[in-house]
Amino acid sequence: MSVQTTEYVASEIRSPASFLASRVFIYGALAFWAFICLFPIYWTITTSFKTAVDVTQGHLIPFVDFQPDWKGWRSLGLSPDSIFQTSTVREEFLKRFMNSVITSVGASSLAIVIGSLAAYGLTRYRYHFAWFKNEDISFFFLSQLILPPVVLALPFLVLYREVGLLDTRIGLILLYTLMVLPIVIWIMRDQFNSIPVELEEAALVDGLSIWGAFFRIVMPIALPGMVAAFILAMVLCWNEYFFAALLTSTDAKTIPVMVASQTGSQGINWWSMAALATAAIAPLAVIGIALERYLIMGMTAGAVK
Amino acid sequence: MAVATIGLLATIVLEILYKGSADTIGFETWRPVVYAYVLWGVAIGIGQVLTRGEDGQRALFLLPALLFTIAMVIFPTLFGFYIALTDWNLSSFSGRKFNGLANFWQMLSDPYYRNALFNMVLYVLAVAVEYVIAFGLALLLNAQIRARKFFRVVFLMPLMLSPVAVSWMIGKSLMEYRFGPAATLARHLGWENPAFFSDPIIARIAIMVLDAWTFIPFMMIMLLAGLQAMSREVLEAARVDGANAWQTFWQVTFPLMLPVSVTAVILRIIFKLKLADIIITVTSGGPGGATDSVSSFIYREYRDRSNVGYGTMLAMAYLVIIVVFVTWLLKFANRFVRNVN
Numbered sequence: 103m104s105v106q107t108t109e110y111v112a113s114e115i116r117s118p119a120s121f122l123a124s125r126v127f128i129y130g131a132l133a134f135w136a137f138i139c140l141f142p143i144y145w146t147i148t149t150s151f152k153t154a155v156d157v158t159q160g161h162l163i164p165f166v167d168f169q170p171d172w173k174g175w176r177s178l179g180l181s182p183d184s185i186f187q188t189s190t191v192r193e194e195f196l197k198r199f200m201n202s203v204i205t206s207v208g209a210s211s212l213a214i215v216i217g218s219l220a221a222y223g224l225t226r227y228r229y230h231f232a233w234f235k236n237e238d239i240s241f242f243f244l245s246q247l248i249l250p251p252v253v254l255a256l257p258f259l260v261l262y263r264e265v266g267l268l269d270t271r272i273g274l275i276l277l278y279t280l281m282v283l284p285i286v287i288w289i290m291r292d293q294f295n296s297i298p299v300e301l302e303e304a305a306l307v308d309g310l311s312i313w314g315a316f317f318r319i320v321m322p323i324a325l326p327g328m329v330a331a332f333i334l335a336m337v338l339c340w341n342e343y344f345f346a347a348l349l350t351s352t353d354a355k356t357i358p359v360m361v362a363s364q365t366g367s368q369g370i371n372w373w374s375m376a377a378l379a380t381a382a383i384a385p386l387a388v389i390g391i392a393l394e395r396y397l398i399m400g401m402t403a404g405a406v407k
Numbered sequence: 408m409a410v411a412t413i414g415l416l417a418t419i420v421l422e423i424l425y426k427g428s429a430d431t432i433g434f435e436t437w438r439p440v441v442y443a444y445v446l447w448g449v450a451i452g453i454g455q456v457l458t459r460g461e462d463g464q465r466a467l468f469l470l471p472a473l474l475f476t477i478a479m480v481i482f483p484t485l486f487g488f489y490i491a492l493t494d495w496n497l498s499s500f501s502g503r504k505f506n507g508l509a510n511f512w513q514m515l516s517d518p519y520y521r522n523a524l525f526n527m528v529l530y531v532l533a534v535a536v537e538y539v540i541a542f543g544l545a546l547l548l549n550a551q552i553r554a555r556k557f558f559r560v561v562f563l564m565p566l567m568l569s570p571v572a573v574s575w576m577i578g579k580s581l582m583e584y585r586f587g588p589a590a591t592l593a594r595h596l597g598w599e600n601p602a603f604f605s606d607p608i609i610a611r612i613a614i615m616v617l618d619a620w621t622f623i624p625f626m627m628i629m630l631l632a633g634l635q636a637m638s639r640e641v642l643e644a645a646r647v648d649g650a651n652a653w654q655t656f657w658q659v660t661f662p663l664m665l666p667v668s669v670t671a672v673i674l675r676i677i678f679k680l681k682l683a684d685i686i687i688t689v690t691s692g693g694p695g696g697a698t699d700s701v702s703s704f705i706y707r708e709y710r711d712r713s714n715v716g717y718g719t720m721l722a723m724a725y726l727v728i729i730v731v732f733v734t735w736l737l738k739f740a741n742r743f744v745r746n747v748n
Contacts, residue, residue, distance in 0.1 A: 128547060128550055128552060129552070131543075131547055132547055132552065132558050135544060135547075135562060136558060136561045136562070138620070139561050139562055139564050139565055140561060140564070141581075141588075142573070142576045142577050142581055142620075143564065143568075143576070145576065145580065145581060145588060146572075146576045146580070149580065157586065159586065162588070215471075216471040216472040216475055217472060219467075219468045219469070219471060219472065220468060220469050220471070220472035220473070222468055223465065223466075223468030223469040224469065227465045227468070229465075229466070229469060231473075239469070239473070242476070243472065243476065246476065246480060247677060248677055248680075248729060248730065248733050249480065249726070250680055250681045250701075250702060250722075250725065250726070250729060251681055251683070251702065252681075252683065252701065252702040252705050252706070252722045252725065253484065253487065253722045253723065253725065253726045254480070254483050254484070254487070255705075255706075255709075255722070256487065256490065256705075256709060256715050256718050256719045256722060257483040257484070257486045257487040257490060257719065258483055259709075259715070260486075260490065260715060261483060261486065265438050265440075265441055266438050267438075276479065277479070279475070279479075280475070280476065280479045280480065283472065283475075283476065287472070311464070312461065312464050312465060313464060313467075316468075337566075337567060340569065341568075341569040341570060341571075343569070343570065343571050343683075343684035343687075343688075344681075344683050344684055344687075344702065344706070347687070347706075348706070348709070357569070358569050358570075358571040358572070358684075359571075361569070361571045361572055361575060362571045362574075362684075362687070362688045372580070375575060375580075376580070379572045379575050379576055382569055382571075382572045383567075383568045383569060383572045386567040386568060386569070387564065387567060387568070389567065390560065390563060390564060390566075390567035391560055394556075394559065394560050394563060397563065397567075398559075398563075398628055398632070401625065401628045401629060402628060402629055402632035
């Protein structure tokens with residue numbers, strides 16, 4: 103996404119005073135919203151270093167209001183002095199963390215593979231399955247987006263029990279793939295549409311097969327789009343709670359379920375909850391900052407014609 | 408291909424026999440049926456290529472996604488319609504019983520379900536406010552400012568965070584009655600008793616705010632993309648014609664942004680209709696079911712009462728309502744955009 107800065111022709115005509123006022127307003131509004139976005143995150147991170155007194159008295163600024171303490175992180179087994187000791191909480195946390203990583207990476211990869219193939223097919227060839235044409239098939243895929251998770255949740259609960267997939271990562275991966283597949287197809291269709299057909303026609307003339315042309319010519323060009331779709335899918339899977347809460351109990355529990363199960367208990371340990379929440383959001387915060395370009399690319403695919 | 412089809416059918420028949428009566432050969436779970444289905448899919452793929460050549464290779468692009476979606480959506484949904492007609496409680500020993508439309512009648516007279524549906528209407532209406540804020544933010548980001556990238560990353564942040572963690576961070580901690588900063592701020596502003604989650608109306612608003620905080624960036628990004636794709640000449644022309652900023656916005660920017668706006672709002676509404684996790688973790692529907700969305704209500708119906716049959720009936724009714732609503736919405740939006748342009 104390119105960012106243009108246009109020269110304001112009009113600003114030369116306007117008086118300096120009103121120009122200044124508009125600047126103040128714009129930056130004021132930006133700063134205000136930045137505060138709204140960041141304060142909860144700031145609050146959570148600082149709370150993870152607070153002791154009980156600091157929490158209840160509403161202290162805000164570390165080193166000025168209160169003395170930071172590793173208490174919250176120690177209870178997770180992740181503070182400097184406890185990192186080399188054995189900790190059941192840390193093991194539990196790492197296990198949930200790995201579950202989250204495996205399910206979201208697995209589901210996103212699977213969705214990218216079958217989603218890209220389908221999107222490619224739909225943009226390049228005409229299909230007739232019985233009375234279904236391309237538009238109908240596209241609509242069929244995209245309409246899955248409307249389906250609320252709650253409709254599938256209970257039937258899947260029962261089916262998974264019969265099939266023996268309840269509380270397994272595979273089961274979650276399959277469901278998450280289903281959840282992100284429409285979005286992947288949406289993004290990839292947009293991507294493939296922007297690649298000129300002539301490229302493949304030339305490749306076919308040169309003797310490549312259909313699949314050869316796809317893998318050797320089209321895929322390298324569409325790679326940024328695939329990365330965008332992959333990251334967006336990962337974010338959605340990582341944050342998913344509803345299916346995970348219903349379909350997992352001990353083995354395949356993911357991070358959000360772990361966070362949620364802690365909040366339910368009475369007499370919350372503020373510091374350890376804050377540490378847990380920080381640890382749960384940290385990976386995505388890093389992804390968000392580092393790969394923001396791809397995220398935006400994924401979200402805006404197909405929005406602007 | 409034929410062999411695999413026979414294999415699949417044989418496995419299914421075997422399973423039905425095994426489950427239905429005391430058949431001695433069979434498998435413990437239905438899992439072999441899944442394997443048979445996968446095998447069948449692979450066989451179809453190979454068969455397509457072998458019998459239809461290049462056309463088959465083309466079909467191969469689409470087949471995996473198609474078979475996957477059909478297996479994962481069509482079958483469970485049909486199965487769901489069947490469960491919806493049964494009296495099936497996982498915690499009771501009697502197993503499932505077909506009871507026809509009893510669940511349906513029960514649903515019609517269930518005040519909590521009606522309340523949840525009504526809440527969904529409110530929650531969807533809140534999208535209008537989110538849209539206004541998102542549009543404002545997009546305009547801000549599109550203005551001539553420094554550190555645009557920094558602000559864009561910051562504004563995008565809430566979308567990245569897991570709703571469950573957000574529920575805790577904001578709902579349970581910032582809005583904590585005794586010492587949460589939001590409550591303290593509210594006290595300073597003159598609200599004596601800032602309990603965010605004990606009054607039904609305030610609790611609903613609090614949920615909306617939480618959800619808006621997470622999802623405003625989503626609409627903002629789409630609108631920003633729309634703004635950046637707009638041609639500069641049109642804006643310049645308006646300015647040359649002597650329109651002030653206010654007029655330019657309403658006469659040029661807003662109409663041009665309409666298609667993007669409609670897409671953003673519709674997508675947002677679709678996501679809103681799935682709203683569940685925040686409610687489950689912050690209020691678990693309380694006070695007294697006042698904040699329940701349909702999804703969270705069904706979730707609790709299962710968690711607290713293991714009532715699969717009734718819960719599924721609610722879900723299926725919700726599905727029908729949603730499909731009708733979204734279809735109407737798409738039609739309406741199409742006509743709306745065409746009329747204005």
